[in-house]
Amino acid sequence: MEHIYSLAEVDDLPPIIVHRTTMRVIDGMHRLKAAMLRGDDTIQAVLHDCDDAGAFVMAVKSNIQHGLPLSLADRKAAAARIVRLYPRWSDRAIAEAAGLSAKTVGAIRRDTPGTAAEVRERVGRDGRVRPLNTVDGRRYASELIALYPDSSSREIARKAGISPSTVRDVRDRLRRGDDPVPARRRPGNPDDRLTPEHKLQERIKSLQSFDCRTDILQKLSKDPAVRLTDKGRAMLRWLSSQCQQAEQGREFLTDNAPDHCSELIADLACSFAAAWLNIAGEMRSRSQAQP
DSSP: OHHHHHHHTOSSOOOEEEETTTTEEEEOHHHHHHHHHHTOSOOOEEEEOOOHHHHHHHHHHHHHHSSSOOOHHHHHHHHHHHHHHOTTBOHHHHHHHHTSOHHHHHHHHHHSTTSSSSOOEEEOTTSOEEESOOHHHHHHHHHHHHHOTTSOHHHHHHHHTSOHHHHHHHHHHHHHTOOSSOGGGSTTOTTTTOOHHHHHHHHHHTSOOOOOHHHHHHHHHHOHHHHTSHHHHHHHHHHHHHHHHHHHHHHHHHHHSOGGGHHHHHHHHHHHHHHHHHHHHHHHHHHHTOO
């Protein structure tokens, strides 16, 4: 009601969108109630011709772009419904409509039974149709490249039903002597359903055991090469600040991050973790290279 009262004080509101067939409001219900609250007899409206499924998608798109933001639960529920309405839409296309990440839509699709069994191709945001599984297309493209090495990537792509960029990748793999299908795309690959953070956790498990951060910092502070040099002390101060930020970061983000930004922040955290893993690999290599 507070939102409606605030809209009632605005003189020139954008027109609402109405489904012509049913005269149902697709976007602008708060504006409509604000106009009724002011005692207006009419309101500007745009009539939209579409089916019920199209009206629902337009309503979701409109409500993630302005007005009161949809909650994360609302957007996930909307994505699940769009997956059922348009099973051939790509994860990115549905993500754009529902205000989610493509990874979240992929997880929702996997948890929604009966939506992908018969689908062999998907329609992307650009309207182009792409095969859902490019494994067969890659295999066929590798055979065509072997038979017709002088054929262009576009020609082979057209015959194999894959994109020219995928054909170029197949060419590069064949040139290196690799399998034309990346390991992550081969059937039965255990990493198919892992999120980036799960993959990072698997990499961490493969590392040697390590002490807690406090013990490590104490050991470093006792090392003469660290304690008695300017560079060493500067390094220790920087590492201590990183540890403090890591401890405070979780509580800070939990209290301040909007729900709809959680996926983006998770991806950003994974990028930080990956950078630290690269540093860990380089430092461990230096240690093992010591005589």
